[in-house]
Amino acid sequence: MKSLPDFDMVLFGGTGDLAMRKLLPALYQQVKTGRVNPASRILAAARREMSKAEFLALAEATCRPFLGEAYDAETWNAFAARVDYFPMDVRKPESYGPLAAALGVHPERIRVFYYSTAPEFFATMSANLGAAGLISTRSRVVVEKPLGHDLDSSRTINDAIGEHFAERQIFRIDHYLGKEPVQNLLALRFGNVLFEPLWRREWVQDVQITVAEQLGMEGRGDFYDRTGALRDMLQNHLLQLLCIVAMEPPTGSDPDAVRDEKLKVLRSLKPFTAADVATKTVRGQYQAGAAAGMPVAAYVEESGVDADSRTETFVAVKAEIDTWRWAGVPFFLRTGKRMPDKLAEIVINFRPVPHPIFGESAHGGRANRLIIRMQPDESMRLYLVAKQPGEAMALQPVNLNLDFAESFRDRRLEAYERLLMDAIRGKLTLFVRRDEQEAAWRWVEPILDQWEASEDRPRNYTAGSWGPAASSALLSRDGLAWNEEY
Ligand code: BG6
Secondary structure (H helix, E strand, O other), X not given: OOOOOXXXXXXXXXOOHHHHHHXXXXXXXXXXHOOOOOOOEEEEEEOOOOOHHHHHHHHHHHHHHHHHHHOOHHHHHHXXXXXXXXXXXXXXHHXXXXXXXXXXXOOOOEEEEEEOOOHHHHHXXXXXXXXXXXXXXXXXXXXXXXXXOOHHHXXXXXXXXXXXXXXXXXXXXXXXXXXXXXXXHHHHHHOOOOOHHHOOOOOEEEEEEEEEOOOOOOOOHHHHHOOHHHHHHHHHHHHHHHHHHHOOOOOOOOHHHXXXXXXXXXXXXXXXXXXXXXXXXXXXXXXXXXXXXXXXXXXXXXOOOOOOOOOOOEEEEEEOEOXXXXXXXXXXXXXXXXXXXXXXEEEEEEOOOOOOOOOHHHHOOOOOEEEEEEEOOOEEEEEEEEEXXXXXXXXXXXXXEEEHHHHOOOOOOOHHHHHHHXXXXXXXXXXXXXXXXXXXXXXXXXXXXXHHHOOOOOEEEEOOOOOOHHHHHHXXXXXXXXXXXX
């Protein structure tokens, strides 16, 4: 177990949802592993006036349910001993005094500034940190997505941050890249020879990436109504997963080797014309229905949401990659709120055998399939076709199942744990480079523009269903269907 170098981590937005649900629990878990030296400090900053003791009481009450069995009073006390709280208005330069005094005690230390606030504050915070002399060469900044709401606004924010931090100091987080099965997909692709020859248009029929959530707005209606599924999930998480599936083998695992390959994929995505947007994208919005057996309200009835909102809570897209490896292979991406389950998976459908020697009926059109599951369980299943026991030569799919929980007993790191540790260590491989982010915006922009210009509303779907019927039609036009092996 390698302990972390001493660090000071400043959490702006320290009382917010992300800090309470993910960041503080991730840091707690790392304290529990013994990796965080007692000298390291977590400096939470937020607008609310309260004492350190009050902040810690709030944090303990809020984080505890997210920690579950990992919570114990002794570790919590060890964690709390490393935490301080700074009530401040990040927009006001005069507000930074106490924080500056605390940081000034250890000028040589690694400093990580985590911007867990709305992106409209990012420029001001960077300028104020710069003016207060708090950014050293050993400082890093971690920024949450979505960065901006289109290419232009993301450029503006990146420029503003870039005035104070060099690109190597900027850690654009996409927590999907920190998930264990995503790491495993890299291991599967580049640690084995078996799949590489098959990982191309000759053998792959289509790829499907699904990130479905059962939850609705959970009090985030105001943010979400200005954002929508395309900006909240597809522009970042789903496109990053697509990159990991589609990228060429990098020359090594250093940050730019990996990020260069992902960038090439993003740049090879076939651009959408206005006509493509109508035929290759589907947007939906949930109506009243059920979640986990309980009735739930329609999207427009959620708090913070406009009564005649046209924001999409579901999006499905047919993406194509113009390269020798992938030409003609559709990549179907879909994500939505209020789906039947929390399910995140990547499905690689291989082509059927070229000539079914046992006859079409015995074979039943079944083909090989690889499913990489991120949620609810973490697994990788490879479907092969085998003979059913008995007299007849009837075939059926069986799977080789690598269940990570069964195969590896070690506690698995939460995505945020891994990424926060990487940020402290200065490892950029799992963070998004500016050019990647801009290429992703460039590709989704025609969809956003076309939706904006169109009179159409998103299609309705019932909460608790797999989205509008048009989502199935998107695949059936190619004679395909979404994976239903849940
Ligand atoms: C976030 C989105 O980036 O990812 C949320 O803003 C979404 O809307 C979340 O709920 C999903 O993450 P996970 O790890 O729970 O699948």
